[in-house]
Amino acid sequence: MKKYLFLILVFTSFQAFSQKVSIPGSVKRAMNQIDTLTIRNHIAYLADDKLKGRMPGTEGYQMAVDYVVDQYKKMGVQPGGDPGQYTQKLILRKSVVNNSTARAWIKDKNGNMDSLVFAKDFLPVPHPMLAKASGEGALVFMGYGVDIPGLYSDYEGVDVKGKVVVMVTGVPDGIPASTLISHFSSPGNKMNTAFGKGAVGAILVNPNQPFTNTNPTLQSNVALDPNKTTAYGRGFVGNLGFALNGSKTLLTGLFLNSGKNLNQVLADIKSRKNSSFEFPFQFSASYSNTHSEFESYNVVGLIPGSDPQLKNEYVVHSAHLDHMGIGRPENGDSIYNGAHDNASGVASLLEIARIYSKGNAKPKRSVLIVMVTAEEMGLVGSSYFAANPTVPKSSIVADVNTDMPTVIAPLLSVVPLGAEHSSILGNVKFAADYLGLEIEADPEPEQNRFVRSDQYSFVVSGIPALHIKYGNKTNVPGFNLDAFVKEWRAKYYHHAADEMDGIFNFTAAKTYVQLNFLISYSIANTPVKPSWNPGDLFGLERR
Template sequence: MKKYFFLLLCGVSFGAFAQNVAVPGSVKRAMDQIDTTTIRNHIAYLADDKLKGRKPGTEGYQLAVDYVINEFKKMGVAPGGDPGQYTQKLILRNTVVDNSQSKAFLSDQDGNIDSLVFGRDFLPYANPMAAQAKGEGKLVFVGYGVDIPGFYSDYENIDVKGKVVVMVAGVPDGIPASTLVSHFNSPGNKLNTAYEKGAFGAMLVYPMNSFPNPNPVIQSNVAVNPEMTVAYGRGFNGNLNFALTSNRSFLNRLFLNSGKSLQETLESIKSRKNASFEFPFSLTASYTNTFTEFESDNVIGLIPGSDPKLKSEYVVHSAHLDHVGIGRVENGDSIYNGAHDNASGVASLLEIARIYAKGNAKPKRSILIVMVTAEEMGLVGSAYFASNPTVPKSSIVGNVNTDMPTLIAPLLSVVPLGAEHSNIMGNVKFAADYLGLEIEDDPEPEQNRFVRSDQYSFVTNGIPALHIKYGNKTNIPGFDLDAFIKEWRAKYYHRAADGMDGIFDFAAAKTYVQLNFLISYSIAQSPNRPEWNPGDLFGIGDN
């Protein structure tokens, strides 16, 4: 696993990103000819009821795969998947916990046993690696369960090897960027860190609320079939023997006989004062996981580079092709069409592919257009591709991800999530300046958007990446775009209402396509590949 170091964002270098990159007349004409009717038609097909929400493993998702492949063929985009194919095949494993077989109990040094109640005291993380997840270990409190060398570590001066760590959701104060907050607050990152430190099992406690999934009926997990000993995905991948979640009530119970004050301990770790210690208890847990497997595909097109040397390097455009399928009935509709999430992103990439393939752009580096599966199931398709790409991993120089562009108002400013970690920010500035757009900081860091979309898979594999989100600038005096977007999202995000009859601003779609194209084009034309900022936590370690 990669060893992470802390980045102080005290000076982001744009570096030699593309000072000499110009936009030729042929490329400008291709950008000007971006067809909003074509974009609309792509969205309309992908969000049609006959695709039934494009859930991986269904006929509807296969229709989406076939559609993208057909569009690639019409453009003359070459196959970029498995040898000779447009697809990269994945075998996905859906893991579900058997609630009736889930047991856990505490035991103290005198042999007293205190049984825990499923659904009240604990819920298991589905383990895609073990039909029977079980084990016993001493309980060790490790604060937030974060390890940020040079800044703060909950694992300092505490041995967790062969033990069960107890950690709370959240992060300490002082982390200077929303992307880093999202990363260290991610349950997957916390559980992976515990594994790296030698822990046997883990319990992640949510001290300010109940369980993150308060429904004890289904505890499930989708990951790639772990035949190669790794279950790729954003969440728990089965490296620990078991993992559980719990709540404030259980944390109070643990601290009651620990000789420690829970409130003082939480205040200490919040202010970056290590408060790790061993509880006078052991935890035993056991639960059964059942597996079902199904096939799904990433869809990959290739635009070969024109430079004899640089064509062996690749810039990756990504967007997720899947959505959530059929859900509960809302206003007589149960098909969650995903017009904005993410048919609009796929449509954007198809138009970018057309500019490259038909617009005489002739990138020096090669371009991969990657439509990934199972994003809605935990970034599974992108996690697999970023770890097992169809080209040499070291040859991928950067990723430009497109997810739910939110094309509902004029696009006047943008938020390049992740770009601040590398000199790709210079490419963003180049493209934004060309189009007259402003660059903003993340207006909603509490949404943790950085770890919820596919660029995160590339970043955690050591590949500079970003995700362009909308900004809040508006040209309507007195109009609160931020409030409008929040109201819109509450109605449409992962709802049956997200269809073609919703709000779309196709002029904004054209600008969005131009921006993302220019970012990748400037990366492809630059003599130097993108570089992480000095000391950046994502750029240090093995890739």
């Protein structure tokens, strides 16, 4: 049923995209002249050992920044970062929990107190804004901790102001799209919802994932505003007094004295039966955090629009420039080069910039080519840019994100993650039709891919966005592309093996560049700017 619903959305979005965008001959020639050798050379440089995995804050990442800036200059792409610059400066903060300071207590109505055990009952989530995180309040079970307009809310009829909420991972049944499942499953979204409802602290329990390390390193990264009063990232950004991960052991113990049956409650919330209630306990917690800061940069190029009015609106192309640096050795190799993830995405955007700048494309709206930092740290660079762009935030009409294109086989079908929520699905259909590509629904909703890449930062900032992933169509009889990709991913994704000598299909890379270019080009040249679908939950959550 979800597949058919997606196909209906594709058809109706294409109907709504009634004004065909004409493609001038000069643009067609530029698209056809995409140089696969140039794409390969971009990837080879960015994934070279001398860049040491492009970890933000290192010399290798700065080499990547300098390379992109140099390419922009050679192509005549204008600076789009901080005033007069190609870069947008970020202050990144790393926060680490001091494990020995972590304390948590439960007090019953008779004043009896029980101390919880670190790494058995709870693990603190690093607090990016406080040297000492702490708080106390009545303990409330809030199911999944979700508030989904028009569908289901764990908070209905329950006041959590000044209280500590206990939530379990996941979402209830019946959420209609994999993108929404990913969004409402996100721990960061659950924490933000709890804060918005007035909670002072939150405990998130994964009943299926036991704690295995008695002394783990608990760390996180965020970007800070210049005054260091606001944090940006996909996860916990410090708006609660404290946040903990709780164990199944803790949850079971709480329910033993609650008068409720844990298994029944978990079954009830799965079927969207609100089962929130207040435990007969007070809860308190405290732990200290060590903070360290360093600078990193988003890299922003500008292609000015040609229309007197529309040039003040912007279509963004985004891709993350960073990778994971130097890590655990694998087969004698400790440099995580990130050739596919995401040197190939950066190379794609550089070719898109070249089409715009050298192909005389002259989009009506302006186009920003944004290489963001610290995606591997939790979408940090894109979260900062989406909330604090180098142009007026209200002027950004859409984001087309490119992350790990996975060009390892002929590209015959694509999955436009996120496009089904807005009119930009029509732009995808236009581009796919031009190139003879099929559009598929997400074949791996369990991967939660939608919240794991930078387009998500734009969506939660109220900007329609998408991320083009590979589809499963193949032209080889009997070949299971889905199984092949999963096998490839297990070997290369976030491993030291992701180097230039891995599998690449550069013909597919050329098609991928053409597709993403046509999507942004059609958005930039359509008089009506993209809009959320009527009643869409992301549109309703616009911030």
